[in-house]
Amino acid sequence: MPVDDADVAFDERGLVPCVVQDWRTGEVLMLAYMNAESLSLTRRTGEAHFYSRSRGELWHKGATSGNTLAVRAIRYDCDGDALLALVEPAGPACHTGERTCFHRGTLEPQAPAEALPTLERTILERSVARPEGSYTVTLLDDPRLAGAKVQEEAEEVVRAAREESDERVAEESADVLYHLAVLMRGRGMSLADAGRVLDGRRQR
Numbered sequence: 001m002p003v004d005d006a007d008v009a010f011d012e013r014g015l016v017p018c019v020v021q022d023w024r025t026g027e028v029l030m031l032a033y034m035n036a037e038s039l040s041l042t043r044r045t046g047e048a049h050f051y052s053r054s055r056g057e058l059w060h061k062g063a064t065s066g067n068t069l070a071v072r073a074i075r076y077d078c079d080g081d082a083l084l085a086l087v088e089p090a091g092p093a094c095h096t097g098e099r100t101c102f103h104r105g106t107l108e109p110q111a112p113a114e115a116l117p118t119l120e121r122t123i124l125e126r127s128v129a130r131p132e133g134s135y136t137v138t139l140l141d142d143p144r145l146a147g148a149k150v151q152e153e154a155e156e157v158v159r160a161a162r163e164e165s166d167e168r169v170a171e172e173s174a175d176v177l178y179h180l181a182v183l184m185r186g187r188g189m190s191l192a193d194a195g196r197v198l199d200g201r202r203q204r
Helices: 037-045 112-129 134-139 143-163 164-188 191-201
Strands: 015-021 028-034 050-051 055-061 069-076 083-089
Touching: 028 037, 028 050, 028 083, 037 050, 037 055, 037 069, 112 134, 112 164, 134 143, 134 164, 143 164, 164 191
Parallel strands: 015 083
Antiparallel strands: 015 028, 050 055, 069 083
């Protein structure tokens, strides 16, 4: 469908709220406002531009900090009076240095959708910090072991599905996902790469 920003219903101040969501993980990063000019700049440059209500001016996210937001897609809600920007962040989205502006309030337990992105960030941190005695580091250093563990855990899922409780199936499935995430990180990949392949198969 062709893009037609004429469908955007700006309010009486010429603004529209824009929810910013991580393209790869689905996590909500921030809420900001756009006007017609910032939306046009975003389209033209491929990086998020917003309108600051407090300063009364346009701002290019990350122009000073370097924490820019590469925009992969912009979606409208059903009434056209709110936008959703799907982005690839170059760093923390929040000015406090937090990954997301929504880092206060009820944080535990995490929502199920937050578990895998958090896991992958933890694996990445282990790969950089390389703490002594880390099982994750051991797997990263031995791709054959990581592959063997994926195979072993997959077999345990099948056995659990055949013989054990739903709880055990969930536990064994979690083990597969962990080991698979480590295996893919060792290749410089993430679970989102597999997700992209799945998305491409939807029409099959």
